[in-house]
Amino acid sequence: MKNDLPDLAALDALLREQREAYLRAPYPSWEQRARHLKALRAMLLDNRDALAEAMSADFGNRAKQEVLLAEFLLAKSEIDEALKHGKQWMKPQRRSTNRWLRPARVKVVPQPLGVVGIVVPWNYPVLLAAGPLICALAAGNRAMIKMSEFTPRTSALFETLVTKTFARDHVAVVNGDANIGAAFTGMPFDHLLFTGSTRVGHEVMRAAAANLTPVTLELGGKSPAIIGPHARFDYAVDSLLLGKTLNAGQTCVAPDYVLVPRGREDAFVARARARIAKLYPDLARNRDYTTIISERHYARLQRLADEAQAAGAQLHALADTPSDAASRRFAPTAITGAPDHVALMQEEIFGPLLPVVPYDTLDDAIRYINARPRPLALYLYDDDAATVERVTRETIAGGMAVNETLMHLACESLPFGGVGASGMGAYHGYDGFVTFSKMKPVFTQARLNTRNLVAPPYGKVFDRLIRTMLRF
Structure with a gap:
């Protein structure tokens, strides 16, 4: 639905x-179905440069290489997986019956x-539109x-490309503001998938409940x-x-805080500074580092940091270049000593702020995680098999990665979703x-079947039969 905002009648x-x-x-x-999936793959790959440019313009700066890696490669892999196995997925599955049936x-x-x-968020607009669409097709x-109103160029181009690729009665894109989004989530779909914040997820679920629309909610939270x-x-x-720092931390499965053995906080900060220097030298002019999506989102990150510092936390700049509000380039920052009650x-967080929280024992670390709402992702770095087994067994998260971050999302054979x-x-x-x-x-x-043996009128034959059935 191009140009003018669609009204409710047009959506209906x-x-x-x-x-x-x-x-x-x-x-x-x-x-x-395969023809539709191949058409989507061709649409994405043939227009990847234009979509990456639109996305960078929406963000202020986002590296094309990062977009190709984090969005297009993952979408292509998902399509290839569906093309390889989808025909088998479609087949009826034989199930066993019990002896009495x-x-x-x-x-x-x-x-x-x-x-x-x-419903697509702004942080990965191509991947998080294409990924659910691949499964649906x-x-x-x-x-x-x-699509999201925070990425207007990307959303408009995606709409144009979908219109050229699919019939309107097959796949259609709706663009518009939050009011259109609210109306959209209140429509009687046969299934609704929403990716976004936990706060908005509450509203989406309430809207869907009016029609008993089944929902898949991909939210966020504080992934430890x-x-x-x-x-x-x-x-x-x-x-x-x-x-x-991928997408400047604007990732739903980004590590939101890190638990480190007590006494290793300074070592963490020192190593983090060295790592950032290698990843993003000359941060102020580095084209590989993504800017924050909007002034409002930048200001929120600054408030989180300022409030924590005012409450006694220490901010540790991880880059030589300070953050710059004019360009919305927020420098990576580690934070120690943040009290639990602060908003941070x-x-x-959804940005490049990383609280560092010390723990004394593994029991303490597990208790700290379990005392909080269940996260979308959990990351553990450890080479001890017993430790890995304990954390796997004693915590609950939407997904988990060992000695890695984010990459479980890239494995198309694994289910991706949250919990709680x-x-x-x-x-x-x-x-x-x-x-x-x-x-x-x-x-x-x-x-030829035995159904009549258990039909009224009940008598001695039924009594003997039911006693036999209950013994097995």
């Missing part, structure tokens, strides 16, 4: 058009849900996509990292900083196919 008409198209062809063949046959038949709504659905007692310390710091330690305050449901690969399918159970009775 679009949904009605897609649903009518779905009802005319409710179960597309694998050949049709034989010789009946049972199976699960994957069916497209219908029309899927996808592989499952045979139609889709309406609400633990540098364990048996970690390769320098490697751990280097890896964490690489994940933290309560809210998802960090979201519900999952997608990617087969799990995304299932999310956007109705896995319909089908029971087929045999011509």
Whole structure:
């Protein structure tokens, strides 16, 4: 829906058009689905330069190389996975029956849900539009996509490209402000996937509840990292900083704070400074470092840092160049001694601020994590198998990576999703196919069967039979 903001009647008409198209062809063949996936892949790859340029203009600066790595490569891998396995995913799955139901046959038949709504955030606008769309198309659905108003150039170009690639009654893009977004989430989709903040996630779920629309919520929260007692310390710091500074920390699975053995805080800061110097030399002019998306988001990060400092925290600049509000280039900063009550330690940071929290024992680190809302991701750096097993078993998070950050998101065979305050449901690969399918159970009775043996009128034969059945 180009140029003018779509009104509610236009949104309703679009949904009605897609649903009518779905009802005319409710179960597309694998050949049709594969053709749609290949068309999406060609659209993304053929226009990657233009989309990367639009994204950099929306951010102020975002390196093309980073965009190609973090958005286009992941989307292509997801499409390739669906093309490789989607035909198998579509097949009915035979299930076993218990002895009393034989010789009946049972199976699960994957069916497209219908029309899927996808709400896209601003931080990875191509990946987080394409990723859910790939799963929806592989499952045979139609889709309406609400892009973010914070990336207007990218959103407008994506709409143009989708319009050229897909019929309007198959895939359509909706652009507009937060009011349009609110109306969008209140529509009676067959499934709604929202990626964004926990605060807005509450509102989305309330809006969807009015129509009993099933939702997948990909939210955020404060994803912890633990540098364990048996970690390769320098490697751990280097890896964490690489994940933290991707997209200047504007990543839902970025490490939000790091737990380090007490007494190693200064060593962490020193190694982090050395790492930033190698990653982003001459930060003020470095074209590899992403700027903050808007003045409002920049000001929020500054408030988080200032409030923590006023409450007694120490700010440790990790780059020689200070932050610059005019260019929205926020320098990476480690923070020690931040009290638990400050907003920095309560809210998802979504930027290059990294609180460093000391712990005395692994028990203390696990308790600290478990005392807080369940995060979208958890990172552990440790080479001791028993430590890895303990943290894996005794914490709950949407996903976990050992001796790495972010990369579990890049593995298309793993489900991606949150738990509790960090979201519900999952997608990617087969799990995304299932999310956007109705896995319909089908029971087929045999011509010759024993159903009448357990039908009224009940008598001695039934009594003997039920006693036999209950003994097994």
